[in-house]
Structure formats: structure tokens, C-alpha cells
Amino acid sequence: MRSYLHIITFIILNFTAASECGAQVHVVYKSIGEKAHLTLKEQWNITTVKWRMDRMLIATVEDKKSVAKHPEKFHMHVPDNSLFIKNLTVNDSGRYYAQTGLWEEDIIQYNLIVQEAVSNPVIEPDLYHQSNSSSVCHVLVKCSADGDSVMYDCDHQHCSLTNTTLTRVNITLNYTDNGMLECTARNRVSMKQTSISLGNMCSEKTTLPTESGNYILILIIITSCTFVFGVLMMCIIKLFYNTTKKEQNEGAYQGDKGVNTIYSVVRKQPRTETPAHSSAAETATVYDVPSKCARAPQSDSGDSVPKDDTHTVYWKLGQTQDP
Secondary structure (H helix, E strand, O other): OHHHHHHHHHHHHHHHHHHHHHOEEEEEEEEOOOOEEEOOOOOOOOOEEEEEEOOEEEEEEEOOEEEEOOOOOEEEEOOOOEEEEOOOOHHHOEEEEEEEOOOOEEEEEEEEEEEOOOOOOEEEEEEEEEEOOOOOOEEEEEEEEOOEEEEEEEOOOOEEEEEEEOOOOEEEEEEOOOOEEEEEEEOOOOEEEEEEEHHHHHHHHHHHHHHHHHHHHHHHHHHHHHHHHHHHHHHHHHHHHHHHHHHHHHHHHHHHHHOOOOOOOOOOOOOOOOOOOOHHHHHOOOOOOOOOOOOOOOOOOOOOOOOOOOOOOOOOOOOOOOO
């Protein structure tokens, strides 16, 4: 008895595996808000069909009668046993199975992918990497949409891809027949395009270095003039300082040179009596003219040379000496 159960189980598993492997899988892309129509593809004479989403029963047709779990979302078309899914959202993405028979054999499988419509691509020319060293204008152009982006190196005729970060959106950059640079972003459900003129970018960039060059040239001229003026002022100040100091030194030298101190030895004059009532005595002052004879040097020995009793006296005429 046990052997019969093993045989039956083995047959069931093989039949189920063969059914799953034999079911054809179709990938369907739809945009948000649209309606999906899943058909059986072939007109089989089938009276009972079950539709499942990820193995969850959502609708059935039996004896020409349909039953939907969520009528506002799912609808069965009885004549061909097809399934309609209305007002699609991203959450409606998944695996859908059509099954029939007692063993619920898979007739067909669908992989439904619901996507948002792609946004308008944005073109960003990188003017800072533009090269105008030759007659050909080269610009790095970045085109992006929905978080994905590509980078192209473009001249006035061709564009070559340099970098890409694509996960959900396919982005390309090409020239149109009228010379416009066109960026195209597409996914499985939509496509958007944006175009610009590369000639405008080159003209904008060519004027940019001229303005920048003029600004740098003016800045260099102003800096040079300021430096020269500063050096000139320092030279003038130093020259004035040196001249003033020289004049002060020369004046001090001349003052020292013109002042001489002469000491002279005069002999004591005899006292002259002058009447007190003499008017001339009251006003006249007599100075003795010093002689040019220098005082003889004295020896340290007081015995060999007689002591010089010479005194220097300044006397005013009419002055009386106290006893």
C-alpha cells in the first residue's frame, strides 16, 4: 500500500513540474493608470479557468459564469476567458497565472511590470570642460532623467559616450538633421525628448574667456601699478630721511668746530684808586687781554722748581677790594 502511495505522489509531482515548465511566460509592460488585458492566446475549449496573482486566486470562470475577488480592479471576459486589470498601479506588478483542470494546470503565465512614464530629460552642457584650442568646439554634455544619466563628448557633428549610470531609463544623445543636439529618454512604456543647439553653447563659452581674460589683465595692471607706486614712495621716504640725517650731522659738526675754549694766564694788576663819583668808573668795564703764553708745567717735585704764585683774575674797573 505504501509503495502505491509513493508511486502516485511521484506521478503527481512529475505532472506538476511538467505543467509549470511547459507553461509559456509572457512579459507585459504597462504604464501607471492604463489597463492590462491578459489573454489565453489560444482558443481552447476550456470551461473552467482560474486566474491567480502570485498564486493568490483573483478571478474564476466556470460554466460561462465569472467571479472576481475585486470587481473594481479585475474583470473576466467570459467568451475567451481573458482577464482585465483596470487602473494599474506599481503594486499591480507581479506574476499572473491562468490555470485549468482538476490539478490546476498552468495554461499561461504573465510577468506584468507597471512603470511610471519617463520624465523629460535634462541636458546639462559642462562649459568648464569645453576646449576651444582648435577650430572645433568640444563640449561635455550630461543628459539625465529619473535618476539615470549619461555623459557624452560632443563636437559640432558627433557625440561619443564617455560615462553612463543607467538602471531604469534608456538615455541617448544624438544630432538631428537640423543641427540640434537631442537627448532621448525612454523606458518600456514611454519616451520623452529634449533638444538644444550646441552652437549657442560654443558661442557662450567663447565669450566667457574674453571677459575673464580682460578682468585678469586689468587686475594684473592694477597690482603692478600699486607695487611700483609703493616702491617709489619707499625710495622717496628713505632719500628724505637720509638727507635730513646728513644735514643734522653736518650742523652738529660745524657747531663743535666753531666753539673753542681758550685759557690764559694773566698777571695780577696793581690796585688803582678811582674816585667813586666818577661816571666813567660806574659804566666802564676793563678786561685784560690774555696772552698767548702758556703756563709753564710744574714738576711734581716742589724742591727743584720754585712755586708759581700766578693767579688768574678778572677785575672790574672801579671795584674796590675788601681788606
